[in-house]
Amino acid sequence: MSRRALILGAKSAIAQALARRLAAEGYDLVLAARHSPQLEPFAADLRLCTQREVRLWEFDALDGPQLAGLPARVHRECGPVSLGVLVFGYLGNQWQALDDSGELEKILHTNFTQAVLALSHLARYLERREEPGGLIAISSVAGDRGRQSNYFYGAAKGGLSLFLQGLRNRLASTPVHVLTVKPGFVDTPMTRGLEGLFLVASPEKVAHDIVRAYQRKKDILYTPWFWRYIMLIIRNIPERLFKRLKL
Numbered sequence: 001m002s003r004r005a006l007i008l009g010a011k012s013a014i015a016q017a018l019a020r021r022l023a024a025e026g027y028d029l030v031l032a033a034r035h036s037p038q039l040e041p042f043a044a045d046l047r048l049c050t051q052r053e054v055r056l057w058e059f060d061a062l063d064g065p066q067l068a069g070l071p072a073r074v075h076r077e078c079g080p081v082s083l084g085v086l087v088f089g090y091l092g093n094q095w096q097a098l099d100d101s102g103e104l105e106k107i108l109h110t111n112f113t114q115a116v117l118a119l120s121h122l123a124r125y126l127e128r129r130e131e132p133g134g135l136i137a138i139s140s141v142a143g144d145r146g147r148q149s150n151y152f153y154g155a156a157k158g159g160l161s162l163f164l165q166g167l168r169n170r171l172a173s174t175p176v177h178v179l180t181v182k183p184g185f186v187d188t189p190m191t192r193g194l195e196g197l198f199l200v201a202s203p204e205k206v207a208h209d210i211v212r213a214y215q216r217k218k219d220i221l222y223t224p225w226f227w228r229y230i231m232l233i234i235r236n237i238p239e240r241l242f243k244r245l246k247l
């Protein structure tokens with residue numbers, strides 16, 4: 001049976017580490033990204049190293065009308081997809097977004113509205129195929145509790161995690177598996193130069209954890225593992241104390 005993964009937001013550092021892992025596991029790949037020709041050297045290297053089919057796909061998550069027909073178009077042009085991987089995201093600038101509704105909309109739309117649209121269409125496509133398949137979506141530990149430094153991004157990721165929970169519940173009796181990924185800090189262009197980072201993981205470590213969790217049919221992955229316990233503590237700090245913390 002052919003296995004093909006469609007990766008949305010394939011220029012991301014985590015996406016590229018994931019692409020390498022998935023190709024090594026035998027997946028053909030469709031790498032969807034803005035300015036996708038820039039990915040050609042990466043795709044060529046992947047083809048050479050893994051002998052898998054690697055196609056590029058021009059994709060902008062903020063292009064709403066494109067999302068509905070995306071799975072069917074990829075199916076027609078590249079072949080059936082058995083795994084959808086949503087990686088795109090936008091941290092944005094929380095302080096700028098306080099006064100700039102354009103920035104605020106971009107944070108909310110990229111991380112929530114468009115992510116939900118893309119995943120909903122992919123889920124319908126996968127369930128209609130009635131074959132084993134799945135969805136992997138990258139949310140964030142930032143969605144587990146609102147903090148003053150990034151609550152717009154955190155609210156969007158929290159909403160995304162809740163959406164994935166409902167989707168997983170609806171698809172539980174189908175062969176479509178849904179994995180929610182909640183990374184802590186990862187060393188990627190998104191976090192470069194930010195202050196206050198700790199326990200920063202590499203994209204390769206995160207990609208390794210994601211593929212293993214998907215193969216083991218886990219529902220929610222905190223990566224690296226210790227973030228599950230850090231967030232357990234953070235979620236349980238009483239609100240009257242939490243609201244005074246500088247986080």
Ligand SMILES: NC(=O)c1ccc[n+]([C@@H]2O[C@H](COP(=O)([O-])OP(=O)(O)OC[C@H]3O[C@@H](n4cnc5c(N)ncnc54)[C@H](OP(=O)(O)O)[C@@H]3O)[C@@H](O)[C@H]2O)c1
Pocket residue numbers: 008009010011012013014015033034035059060061062087088089090091110138139140141182183184185186187188189190191
């Ligand atoms: N880095 C962390 O510490 C961390 C922690 C938790 C969760 N995450 C999540 O992990 C995922 C991957 O991020 P990353 O850390 O690998 O950072 P990254 O390298 O900055 O990747 C983000 C990617 O999203 C893409 N993107 C943004 N808006 C898009 C749009 N409208 N259409 C298509 N692609 C779009 C960007 O594309 P361009 O290259 O075209 O700009 C970029 O490749 C994100 O969902 C992020 O929220 C990251």
